[in-house]
Amino acid sequence: MxxxxxxxxxxxxxxxxxxxxxxxxxxxxxxxxxxxxxxxxxxxxxxxxxxxxxxxxxxxxxxxxxxxxxxxxxxxxxxxxxxxxxxxxxxxxxxxxxxxxxxxxxxxxxxxxxxxxxxxxxxxxxxxxQSEREATVRAQIVADRLSNDPFLSETVHRMLTRIAAIRSAAEILSDYPEVPQARRQRFTDIVNEESRTLTGIAEALAAYLDKVEASDRKLTPVDEVEALFAERQNRFAELDAAAAPLASRLSSLHPGGRRDEARALAEAHLQEIVESLCRQPPIETAAARARARRRLMDYATGAVLMPLADFVSRAADLRYDIEALAEAFAAEVESVCLRLTALSPGKETPRFGYFRANAAGTIIEMLGLEGLTVPRYAAACPLWVLYRAQGSPEAVLPQRVLFPSGARFVFVARATGVGPSGFGRPRHYVTDMLVMREADATHTVYGPDPRALVEEVGPSCRLCPRRSCLHRVEDPFAE
Missing domain, CATH: 1.10.260.40 (lambda repressor-like DNA-binding domains)
Known part of the structure; x- marks a missing residue:
């Protein structure tokens, strides 16, 4: 009783x-x-x-x-x-x-x-x-940049070339006093000209590094757009509110046709909100505004396809199964993954990150997750399932990963064909990958199986301290 x-x-x-x-x-x-x-x-x-x-x-x-x-x-x-x-x-x-x-x-x-x-x-x-974590991330980004930034590499090469020319001319002037005055003047002019060129290169490098060090300025248009999305935690309430009533106008049952309808509705009715967001402080340059406009319109399209209130409920019911959600909303997996990143994390609602890569391994879209270090100027770790998925197109592949920091995540990747298809045509694929902390994954269908292998991965070879990794192609930047 x-x-x-x-x-x-x-x-x-x-x-x-x-x-x-x-x-x-x-x-x-x-x-x-x-x-x-x-x-x-x-x-x-x-x-x-x-x-x-x-x-x-x-x-x-x-x-x-x-x-x-x-x-x-x-x-x-x-x-x-x-x-x-x-x-x-x-x-x-x-x-x-x-x-x-x-x-x-x-x-x-x-x-x-x-x-x-x-x-x-x-x-x-x-x-x-948090301060220590941010400092560590900044150090990793600097290490990544020093190793792979093409501007720095080219600039240092140009400086070394000019220095070598100045040194050669100076050695001739110093070691051969018998050189006729006319020829000595020629070498003096070389030293003078190369010195001026070297000064210009050094000033350009200093200005570039000043921009890097300015904490309140973003380095590239990509950085500016990512800052906007990070400040909003990948969620734009004004777009969600305005998009919800438009969902009833969708008529197509095919994911591609439905996406095109949603895009047209977003461009017709949500453009003003998108333009307003593109004028907010993190967006400073014209290139960043163009990129932000595309990203925000993608967000608005997803908001029309999957109104937030309905999506939150169905996502929880389906335990965040990307294929089941794509079927429920007649949407593509890419749209579902992006929509999941807009959810506010809660007791049983995971925080999601998202990556998209092409066949070359280039990360073409990224909505990161706190604690997950991602290289900005080089390829990521080849052990990520993000790169493995294109060997099994259309299959959802989960992966439990352990980073050198001790952080554990669950990656969920799926490669999808893009472009025209048909007999004799080459197939091209992009891979969508959802990211969540291992603890959060327990609330999803991708909850970690205790029998599943936990793979040791890293951000990239230059940022990873695992010296014994069989897949390493570069030495770590610092021991």
Whole structure:
């Protein structure tokens, strides 16, 4: 027979780190206003012993009990049950899992108490870790750029050529004093001319590096557009709201025809919003505006094809199965993958990243994921399933990966034919790849199979420290 207590109260949480920090916040607030545990329990209508369990995060609290508790401690529900605390808890839990902290002995089971009792210190720790992570990423980008940036390579080569010419002329002037004056003047002119050229090259290089170092400026049109999407977390609410009513005008049942209809509707009705977004601060150059216009129109097309409210519901029901979603909305897999990146991450909603590569291995579109380092000026790791998928066209290939940093992800790739097809025609493919953290993948059909191989991969050869990798083609930039 079920007892009254078991009907009234939820079961004990198994993992306190995953539980809410509400209990700690309630305990701290109760002490701040001078309430005893017994008095607060009386006001909200529960026993002191059960309140004690709540305050130590042994029981969850929600609904009417949460509202009564908030009123009893003179706070609103929003002030008491703030998502900021949970996000901070998640960030600190990630920090505790960093490989470099494995031997420190962090009391992970007390993370929620730390956040609740010392929110300022917790924010500081998270900010410090974020700063360190950003510095590491910047260093990796610089290493990548020094190794592969064609402008730097060409400029350094030109400088070395001019320096060699100056040195040769100077050696002749120094080692052969008997050279006639007319010829000496010729070599002096060479030194003078090459020095001026070298100065111009050096000034151009300095200006270029100044632009690289300017934290508030973007290096290329690609960087400007990526900054816009990163600031919005790949979601544009104004486009979603305006696109939703247009979905009812779609009539084609074929994915290609339906996409063309959605594109035409987006261009006819959403152009003004797109142009407004293209004028926002991260977009500074004409080239970036043209690129942003294309990317935003792709987003708007997806918003017409898959209205956000319907898509959120169906995606959860289908556990984020890209093929099932493509069938449900009569859309292409590429559109589904891009739409998934627009979802706001939540307790059971993963944060998705997206990559698209052509047959040459060039990443032609990217919506990155925090913690996943991707080379900007060189090919990515050849072990990524992104490159393997074109050997099995139209098949969905999942891959569990482990990066040198210790970060674990699940990649899901599918190669799709593009361009005209027919007998005697060559087939061309592009690969779409969805990316999610391994922990997030448990909420999807691609949840990691414990029997599946975990493949050790890296960002690229120059940024990867795995010296023993059989597929390495370049040495790491730095040991």
């Amino acid at each position: 079920t007892s009254e207590r078991s009907r009234q109260y939820p079961p004990r949480e198994q993992n306190p780190v995953e539980s809410s920090i509400l209990g700690t916040r309630i305990r701290q607030r109760r002490r701040e206003i001078g309430l005893t545990q017994a008095e607060l329990a009386r006001r909200i209508g529960i026993s002191p012993s059960y309140l004690n369990l709540i305050e130590w995060n042994k029981r969850r609290i929600a609904g009417g009990l949460l509202r009564r508790t908030a009123e009893a401690v003179d706070l609103t529900v929003e002030e008491l049950d703030d998502d900021t605390g949970r996000r901070l808890l998640d960030r600190l839990s990630e920090i505790a899992q960093l490989p470099e902290l494995a031997d420190v002995g962090i009391e992970e089971h007390r993370t929620n108490e730390f956040v609740g009792r010392f929110p300022g210190w917790a924010q500081g720790m998270a900010a410090l870790a």
